[in-house]
Amino acid sequence: MMKPIRVGILGVGTVGGGTYTVLKRNQEEIARRAGRGIVVTMIADKDLDRARSIAEGGETVTDNAQDVVNNPEIDIIVELIGGTTIAKDLILAAIGQGKHVVTANKALLANHGTEIFAAAREKGVMVAFEAAVAGGIPIIKALRESLTANRIEWIAGIINGTANFILSEMRAKSLPFAPVLEQAQKLGYAEADPTYDIEGIDAAHKITIMSAIAFGIPVQFDKVYIEGITKLTQEDISYAEELGYRIKLLGITRRVEQGIELRVHPALVPTSRLMANVEGVMNAVVVKGDAVGATLYYGAGAGAEPTASSVIADLIDVTRMQTADPMHRVPTLSFQPDLLSDTPVLPMDAVESACYLRLQVIDKPGVLAEITRLLAECDISISAFIQKESVDEGKLVNIILLTHRTTEKNTNTAIQSIEALPVVMGKVTRIRIEELND
Amino acid sequence: MMKPIRVGILGVGTVGGGTYTVLKRNQEEIARRAGRGIVVTMIADKDLDRARSIAEGGETVTDNAQDVVNNPEIDIIVELIGGTTIAKDLILAAIGQGKHVVTANKALLANHGTEIFAAAREKGVMVAFEAAVAGGIPIIKALRESLTANRIEWIAGIINGTANFILSEMRAKSLPFAPVLEQAQKLGYAEADPTYDIEGIDAAHKITIMSAIAFGIPVQFDKVYIEGITKLTQEDISYAEELGYRIKLLGITRRVEQGIELRVHPALVPTSRLMANVEGVMNAVVVKGDAVGATLYYGAGAGAEPTASSVIADLIDVTRMQTADPMHRVPTLSFQPDLLSDTPVLPMDAVESACYLRLQVIDKPGVLAEITRLLAECDISISAFIQKESVDEGKLVNIILLTHRTTEKNTNTAIQSIEALPVVMGKVTRIRIEELND
Numbered sequence: 001m002m003k004p005i006r007v008g009i010l011g012v013g014t015v016g017g018g019t020y021t022v023l024k025r026n027q028e029e030i031a032r033r034a035g036r037g038i039v040v041t042m043i044a045d046k047d048l049d050r051a052r053s054i055a056e057g058g059e060t061v062t063d064n065a066q067d068v069v070n071n072p073e074i075d076i077i078v079e080l081i082g083g084t085t086i087a088k089d090l091i092l093a094a095i096g097q098g099k100h101v102v103t104a105n106k107a108l109l110a111n112h113g114t115e116i117f118a119a120a121r122e123k124g125v126m127v128a129f130e131a132a133v134a135g136g137i138p139i140i141k142a143l144r145e146s147l148t149a150n151r152i153e154w155i156a157g158i159i160n161g162t163a164n165f166i167l168s169e170m171r172a173k174s175l176p177f178a179p180v181l182e183q184a185q186k187l188g189y190a191e192a193d194p195t196y197d198i199e200g201i202d203a204a205h206k207i208t209i210m211s212a213i214a215f216g217i218p219v220q221f222d223k224v225y226i227e228g229i230t231k232l233t234q235e236d237i238s239y240a241e242e243l244g245y246r247i248k249l250l251g252i253t254r255r256v257e258q259g260i261e262l263r264v265h266p267a268l269v270p271t272s273r274l275m276a277n278v279e280g281v282m283n284a285v286v287v288k289g290d291a292v293g294a295t296l297y298y299g300a301g302a303g304a305e306p307t308a309s310s311v312i313a314d315l316i317d318v319t320r321m322q323t324a325d326p327m328h329r330v331p332t333l334s335f336q337p338d339l340l341s342d343t344p345v346l347p348m349d350a351v352e353s354a355c356y357l358r359l360q361v362i363d364k365p366g367v368l369a370e371i372t373r374l375l376a377e378c379d380i381s382i383s384a385f386i387q388k389e390s391v392d393e394g395k396l397v398n399i400i401l402l403t404h405r406t407t408e409k410n411t412n413t414a415i416q417s418i419e420a421l422p423v424v425m426g427k428v429t430r431i432r433i434e435e436l437n438d
Numbered sequence: 439m440m441k442p443i444r445v446g447i448l449g450v451g452t453v454g455g456g457t458y459t460v461l462k463r464n465q466e467e468i469a470r471r472a473g474r475g476i477v478v479t480m481i482a483d484k485d486l487d488r489a490r491s492i493a494e495g496g497e498t499v500t501d502n503a504q505d506v507v508n509n510p511e512i513d514i515i516v517e518l519i520g521g522t523t524i525a526k527d528l529i530l531a532a533i534g535q536g537k538h539v540v541t542a543n544k545a546l547l548a549n550h551g552t553e554i555f556a557a558a559r560e561k562g563v564m565v566a567f568e569a570a571v572a573g574g575i576p577i578i579k580a581l582r583e584s585l586t587a588n589r590i591e592w593i594a595g596i597i598n599g600t601a602n603f604i605l606s607e608m609r610a611k612s613l614p615f616a617p618v619l620e621q622a623q624k625l626g627y628a629e630a631d632p633t634y635d636i637e638g639i640d641a642a643h644k645i646t647i648m649s650a651i652a653f654g655i656p657v658q659f660d661k662v663y664i665e666g667i668t669k670l671t672q673e674d675i676s677y678a679e680e681l682g683y684r685i686k687l688l689g690i691t692r693r694v695e696q697g698i699e700l701r702v703h704p705a706l707v708p709t710s711r712l713m714a715n716v717e718g719v720m721n722a723v724v725v726k727g728d729a730v731g732a733t734l735y736y737g738a739g740a741g742a743e744p745t746a747s748s749v750i751a752d753l754i755d756v757t758r759m760q761t762a763d764p765m766h767r768v769p770t771l772s773f774q775p776d777l778l779s780d781t782p783v784l785p786m787d788a789v790e791s792a793c794y795l796r797l798q799v800i801d802k803p804g805v806l807a808e809i810t811r812l813l814a815e816c817d818i819s820i821s822a823f824i825q826k827e828s829v830d831e832g833k834l835v836n837i838i839l840l841t842h843r844t845t846e847k848n849t850n851t852a853i854q855s856i857e858a859l860p861v862v863m864g865k866v867t868r869i870r871i872e873e874l875n876d
Binding site: 018022023025026029030032033034035130136137138141142145146147148149150151216274277278289290291292293294295296297298299300305306308309310311312313315316317320321323324325329330331334335336339 | 460588728730737754759
């Protein structure tokens with residue numbers, strides 16, 4: 001067998017530690033698969049003590065990641081620092097040195113992927129990032145190498161475990177958002193600053209990357225429509241349930257005639273779908289292809305060892321393919337880089353969806369007629385309707401409407417005129433419906 | 439771009455026709471991904487009229503598959519004839535000619551994979567078979583290339599759509615086996631001779647192939663324990679439901695201390711699992727890895743275009759990798775061929791599982807005590823118990839017991855002694871329980 005390939009890890013937090021552990025524990029099976037050993041020879045972390053406590057095997061430890069990048073003995077750099085500044089410089093430097101890169105950095109790739117992939121291409125090295133999307137679920141490889149016969153129609157993913165945990169708990173325990181977030185933080189499922197997770201930004205990074213691979217377009221994070229879960233109420237979750245739906249935070253990208261939809265927002269999903277039954281911190285992605293139909297991929301979307309599983313799968317791929325002619329490796333974004341498409345990402349106004357609308361109205365005759373007239377004026381028809389007495393105030397009632405599919409623009413106009421009615425109190429709650437069946 | 443790679447298709451039934459159609463329809467996207475075109479230049483089918491009706495593009499048509507294999511202009515042979523005789527000769531001949539092979543032939547690979555893979559290795563050509571297991575679900579690539587960091591612990595799959603359709607319908611419509619099988623045949627979901635599907639043989643072919651890839655062992659179809667669904671009653675399905683389980687035909691392979699379990703049989707799966715909610719002709723496979731935990735893959739397990747999706751993914755893989763040094767391609771069975779393991783496949787007697795037992799007894803005092811005593815003598819303890827009056831006969835009752843995990847040998851012994859009791863009428867129904875959680 002050839003001598004082992006040498007890996008340097010930058011950043012040994014949760015995922016870095018997991019990667020080190022799994023590489024050691026399963027080293028024999030990994031070598032049997034890769035055809036040669038894969039060994040960590042150098043570890044960088046700004047916290048030197050942490051790096052030392054992990055490096056049981058006498059690996060060189062440093063607090064200067066650049067030393068690892070510059071080390072001519074190292075073949076592959078694993079970047080697990082995160083963020084879009086230092087990590088970017090280090091990855092570009094590694095590529096500059098002709099090293100292959102494995103990274104879990106979704107924020108970096110969603111924002112600067114085009115630059116990084118171009119640099120890698122120029123140097124004939126690989127940048128692999130299975131761990132950047134949906135943790136241990138091998139969705140990048142599925143999109144890039146398994147569904148390649150298909151014209152991809154759409155992707156919908158539960159790709160943020162923190163948000164899914166919160167929504168699952170709110171439903172299961174009939175609790176409002178705030179205490180469940182607190183619980184998630186206590187359990188280590190949410191960070192001290194949970195913004196990226198609960199505001200949909202992390203999911204937006206991931207859907208941006210999947211969209212690029214599915215449709216052969218450049219990564220365009222600035223084009224994603226993003227709406228988080230912070231405004232969801234337990235009330236909406238239970239009304240949705242009553243109507244046969246469950247609320248999930250979805251990352252969605254879809255090819256329509258005019259271009260590509262790219263969006264993250266809460267959505268009502270029919271309870272009978274497997275996606276509606278993905279609970280807790282688990283992730284799942286459905287991909288609809290024109291030949292294969294819908295396929296679904298489910299697993300742990302985060303955590304030390306699940307994410308390490310993806311990092312190491314990339315290490316094995318790079319090990320297998322590094323001797324291959326760069327022009328015959330799998331293209332980074334599935335499509336050959338000189339054949340990317342310029343299909344535009346659509347503005348949210350042009351996106352079509354059915355909606356759940358909840359409004360508080362003063363309970364008197366003619367109110368519903370007025371509301372349905374305003375909807376009709378915007379060409380919006382109604383598919384279901386329930387009326388609920390408001391818990392807090394006797395004279396107000398909650399009206400919940402499900403609308404048929406229409407453009408976002410129409411729905412926005414309708415909501416504005418409805419909110420202007422004197423009998424309607426406060427804002428209209430709008431949650432999009434995704435049937436996930438066409 | 440390089441000139442197109444040339445493909446010959448042997449057999450243009452459902453999957454062959456689908457492969458031709460999808461290759462044509464999506465030729466532009468496929469070329470953008472593969473880096474060059476993939477074109478069918480020759481088609482063989484014993485039914486020349488069928489072959490002619492498919493070949494719209496002026497491809498050469500023949501009723502002699504050997505002509506395609508011998509054609510020096512053809513780079514890849516797609517074998518979609520099926521069976522283990524002619525298909526085997528043709529594949530070996532194609533390999534002998536230095537051609538790569540893509541096949542959906544599970545029966546052939548499960549029985550003769552070792553010989554075929556060795557021949558391919560000797561000639562430095564690839565044999566790809568994503569379409570052989572679970573139709574459009576990319577489970578072969580997931581096992582071979584994505585979960586490579588893991589020590590695989592077990593795989594459980596709903597990998598026969600016909601059987602799953604029958605069980606789904608029996609439950610949903612409270613019907614017995616026979617009329618549902620008839621309906622499946624009318625709908626084209628079951629063949630005129632349904633033996634392979636309903637007796638578990640097709641599922642056994644598929645689990646054999648997955649087991650080899652997961653554990654790095656040779657394919658050993660002759661070692662699979664196989665039990666079909668023909669003896670399942672609607673009664674058992676509804677008792678299972680009452681106890682919180684759904685009955686599915688599973689293909690299971692598991693690594694335990696003494697060796698590898700390899701089996702196909704109906705099993706009770708907790709209703710809360712996604713696997714229990716895979717309905718109709720859909721397929722799903724759960725893989726448990728030590729690092730990633732459980733991941734699940736779901737999609738269409740059969741049909742023209744879903745299966746074609748897998749055939750074409752293989753064609754693209756072969757196209758990308760054919761210029762690579764054979765020693766650095768992905769190994770056929772994931773593990774390097776000279777590093778396969780000789781871990782034995784265990785006899786069924788050594789397999790451990792919990793069980794559902796149903797017995798008809800004469801309703802008189804002391805019967806249950808006698809039965810539980812016999813179980814205890816075999817070291818079997820009971821986790822749940824229900825008693826039902828038999829619908830047909832007033833004086834008989836149905837007793838349903840769920841046992842804790844024990845060896846098959848113990849359960850067999852206990853069943854024998856229970857059946858020997860004068861108060862027990864007829865055979866004991868035994869269905870294994872798979873919690874799918876450890």
